[in-house]
Amino acid sequence: xxxxxxxxxxxxxxxxxxxxxxxxxxxxxxxxxxxxxxxxxxxxxxxxxxxxxxxxxxxxxxxxxxxxxxxxxxxxxxxxxxxxxxxxxxxxxxxxxxxxxxxxxxxxxxxxxxxxxxxxxxxxxxxxxxxxxxxxxxxxxxxxxxxxxxxxxxxxxxxxxxxxxxxxxxxxxxxxxxxxxxxxxxxxxxxxxxxxxxxxxxxxxxxxxxxxxxxxxxxxxxxx
Amino acid sequence: xxxxxxxxxxxxxxxxxxxxxxxxxxxxxxxxxxxxxxxxxxxxxxxxxxxxxxxxxxxxxxxxxxxxxxxxxxxxxxxxxxxxxxxxxxxxxxxxxxxxxxxxxxxxxxxxxxxxxxxxxxxxxxxxxxxxxxxxxxxxxxxxxxxxxxxxxxxxxxxxxxxxxxxxxxxxxxxxxxxxxxxxxxxxxxxxxxxxxxxxxxxxxxxxxxxxxxxxxxxxxxxxxxxxxxxxxxxxxxxxxxxxxxxxxxxxxxxxxxxxxxxxxxxxxxxxxxxxxxxxxxxxxxxxxxxxxxxxxxxxxxxxxxxxxxxxxxxxxxxxxxxxxxxxxxxxxxxxxxxxxxxxxxxxxxxxxxxxxxxxxxxxxxxxxxxxxxxxxxxxxxxxxxxxxxxxxxxxxxxxxxxxxxxxxxxxxxxxxxxxxxxxxxxxxxxxxxxxxxxxxxxxxxxxxxxxxxxxxxxxxxxxxxxxxxxxxxxxxxxxxxxxxxxxxxxxxxxxxxxx
Numbered sequence: 001x002x003x004x005x006x007x008x009x010x011x012x013x014x015x016x017x018x019x020x021x022x023x024x025x026x027x028x029x030x031x032x033x034x035x036x037x038x039x040x041x042x043x044x045x046x047x048x049x050x051x052x053x054x055x056x057x058x059x060x061x062x063x064x065x066x067x068x069x070x071x072x073x074x075x076x077x078x079x080x081x082x083x084x085x086x087x088x089x090x091x092x093x094x095x096x097x098x099x100x101x102x103x104x105x106x107x108x109x110x111x112x113x114x115x116x117x118x119x120x121x122x123x124x125x126x127x128x129x130x131x132x133x134x135x136x137x138x139x140x141x142x143x144x145x146x147x148x149x150x151x152x153x154x155x156x157x158x159x160x161x162x163x164x165x166x167x168x169x170x171x172x173x174x175x176x177x178x179x180x181x182x183x184x185x186x187x188x189x190x191x192x193x194x195x196x197x198x199x200x201x202x203x204x205x206x207x208x209x210x211x212x213x214x215x216x217x218x219x220x221x222x223x224x
Numbered sequence: 225x226x227x228x229x230x231x232x233x234x235x236x237x238x239x240x241x242x243x244x245x246x247x248x249x250x251x252x253x254x255x256x257x258x259x260x261x262x263x264x265x266x267x268x269x270x271x272x273x274x275x276x277x278x279x280x281x282x283x284x285x286x287x288x289x290x291x292x293x294x295x296x297x298x299x300x301x302x303x304x305x306x307x308x309x310x311x312x313x314x315x316x317x318x319x320x321x322x323x324x325x326x327x328x329x330x331x332x333x334x335x336x337x338x339x340x341x342x343x344x345x346x347x348x349x350x351x352x353x354x355x356x357x358x359x360x361x362x363x364x365x366x367x368x369x370x371x372x373x374x375x376x377x378x379x380x381x382x383x384x385x386x387x388x389x390x391x392x393x394x395x396x397x398x399x400x401x402x403x404x405x406x407x408x409x410x411x412x413x414x415x416x417x418x419x420x421x422x423x424x425x426x427x428x429x430x431x432x433x434x435x436x437x438x439x440x441x442x443x444x445x446x447x448x449x450x451x452x453x454x455x456x457x458x459x460x461x462x463x464x465x466x467x468x469x470x471x472x473x474x475x476x477x478x479x480x481x482x483x484x485x486x487x488x489x490x491x492x493x494x495x496x497x498x499x500x501x502x503x504x505x506x507x508x509x510x511x512x513x514x515x516x517x518x519x520x521x522x523x524x525x526x527x528x529x530x531x532x533x534x535x536x537x538x539x540x541x542x543x544x545x546x547x548x549x550x551x552x553x554x555x556x557x558x559x560x561x562x563x564x565x566x567x568x569x570x571x572x573x574x575x576x577x578x579x580x581x582x583x584x585x586x587x588x589x590x591x592x593x594x595x596x597x598x599x600x601x602x603x604x605x606x607x608x609x610x611x612x613x614x615x616x617x618x619x620x621x622x623x624x625x626x627x628x629x630x631x632x633x634x635x636x637x638x639x640x641x642x643x644x645x646x647x648x649x650x651x652x653x654x655x656x657x658x659x660x661x662x663x664x665x666x667x668x669x670x671x672x673x674x675x676x677x678x679x680x681x682x683x684x685x686x687x688x689x690x691x692x693x694x695x696x697x698x699x700x701x702x703x704x705x706x707x708x709x710x711x712x713x714x715x716x717x718x719x720x721x722x723x724x
Binding site: 001004005008019020026028030031032033036038048049051052070071072073139140141142143147148149150156 | 535
């Protein structure tokens with residue numbers, strides 16, 4: 001009887017030890033996104049649950065995307081711009097706080113390059129295919145057609161691409177030419193007149209020698 | 225034959241008590257976090273159903289055993305020690321079954337609610353002293369003595385009869401509901417959603433009082449909720465009144481420290497804040513009225529194998545049967561000034577997002593066209609934050625909500641606040657939501673230890689994420705006292721009965 005008592009007490013002690021030390025206390029760790037990585041304004045890589053971040057590295061297209069804000073800076077997601085590129089398009093027909101006149105896409109490009117966002121000075125409008133590659137089904141009801149956990153402050157509206165000289169149709173036909181835009185509310189690509197006020201996400205090419213070009217997507221868990 | 229009947233009863237009672245204890249302890253982790261230490265051995269998922277089935281099985285066995293003992297008297301010969309332990313078993317099982325049945329019916333007086341939990345603990349002690357001592361005395365022979373039964377001696381008729389009775393009782397218990405009679409009013413009657421409820425129609429409305437338990441911070445976790453409802457042909461008005469000794473509007477305040485701003489919290493990092501949070505009230509609606517919040521409760525740290533764990537270890541809400549459950553979530557700070565309840569729903573499991581630390585499973589938000597509240601930090605960290613905006617007027621720091629246009633983007637040069645200064649963490653970008661999320665108008669007022677919440681919604685919204693208000697629609701209510709997720713709850717659904 002004493003032997004049985006000792007064995008059963010030992011058994012209970014071992015079970016309690018295993019439960020307390022190994023049972024159900026698995027650490028919760030973030031998983032890398034297969035395509036995107038958060039980058040700080042200074043160009044430093046962050047893990048998925050870290051922030052704030054100013055750019056998103058696109059490991060698939062080797063691009064750096066501008067991240068919009070809600071701080072009334074030049075990157076504020078509420079600002080709109082008319083499409084303008086030197087002599088083409090329509091200047092100063094959008095709305096922002098950072099220009100004394102109204103705003104166009106060239107204003108944002110110039111300002112962002114001057115400030116070297118995320119260490120880059122080659123910011124530009126994305127091509128239609130680059131911008132449309134961000135389209136994905138909303139992950140939550142009514143959300144925008146983009147990875148909104150990486151691309152924050154994205155509005156339910158049109159975003160300019162660099163593809164100009166597009167023939168306009170239907171009720172825009174009289175304006176003849178415009179530029180392509182991606183609508184993240186409907187997940188569609190449309191042609192808009194240059195004078196329209198639309199939103200902008202800038203993009204920057206990563207060169208082979210850039211430190212961020214060494215990053216690639218990983219699927220291993222990592223510690224926050 | 226009576227010995228083999230006893231063995232069968234013993235078999236079933238071992239299984240049902242084990243299932244009942246484990247599922248019950250899992251449910252108890254919601255308001256007794258120390259039990260999470262044993263999370264590894266507790267079942268995950270929809271344990272309420274398991275708890276109900278096992279509880280009903282024990283109830284049926286108790287009833288049959290009383291008959292069995294009256295008929296057969298003694299089955300086994302016991303020492304004085306085992307006689308004493310057996311009486312302990314009778315006491316714990318009896319009080320557990322009785323308190324559990326009353327809890328299920330929402331009839332257990334609040335001062336006796338802890339009896340159910342402590343009965344379970346006594347039952348654990350009983351099981352240990354009963355089975356362990358038999359094992360010590362008899363060794364492996366106890367297995368043959370307790371479990372061996374030749375197939376030909378199995379009392380099939382009795383087993384089938386008890387199973388049928390259990391199933392019938394389970395079906396009956398599942399279908400038990402409260403009834404809320406909705407008083408009709410004319411479409412010409414003007415009802416003001418102001419949280420006062422002083423319209424004469426409310427005085428004439430039928431009232432239902434539901435006891436809710438196990439909420440954080442309430443007195444002993446208990447608050448009774450009085451419910452009234454009025455309806456014209458298009459809308460239904462609800463008046464909820466519940467006891468809450470404190471009006472909690474201090475929602476995750478930002479505190480200036482010597483090293484910068486910090487979020488004042490006690491659990492928010494694990495998404496289970498229970499000190500610095502606003503009061504809230506939630507109403508769930510469903511076309512069906514099943515036990516366990518209509519099957520939307522999935523307890524445990526990781527109840528869904530291929531989806532992320534939760535940080536507090538308690539569980540998730542989700543609706544996995546292809547139907548949504550509507551959820552109106554009134555928040556004393558974030559939505560009250562909008563005169564809205566946040567229109568949410570329980571739906572299928574959402575796709576986990578790599579960039580979001582908190583996964584909410586099936587707890588989802590109706591879509592909106594515009595309007596929002598946002599938190600007043602650029603990025604949340606438990607150590608330090610930088611506010612998103614500062615008030616334009618420094619005297620405006622004690623308000624629970626900071627208006628977007630009464631504030632300005634944070635700049636170091638403007639941050640001249642002294643140590644211990646406090647700022648609101650809630651920013652209104654606009655004065656209300658627009659769209660599906662804004663379907664429920666609601667306003668609450670706190671006075672003398674009670675919240676009064678007036679709420680209205682159209683009977684038919686035609687939204688895929690809303691439940692229509694019809695005769696037979698069921699609702700469940702929960703109150704939150706300064707807590708993020710630790711809400712009070714009741715068991716039986718409340719069935720709406722319209723007389724229009």
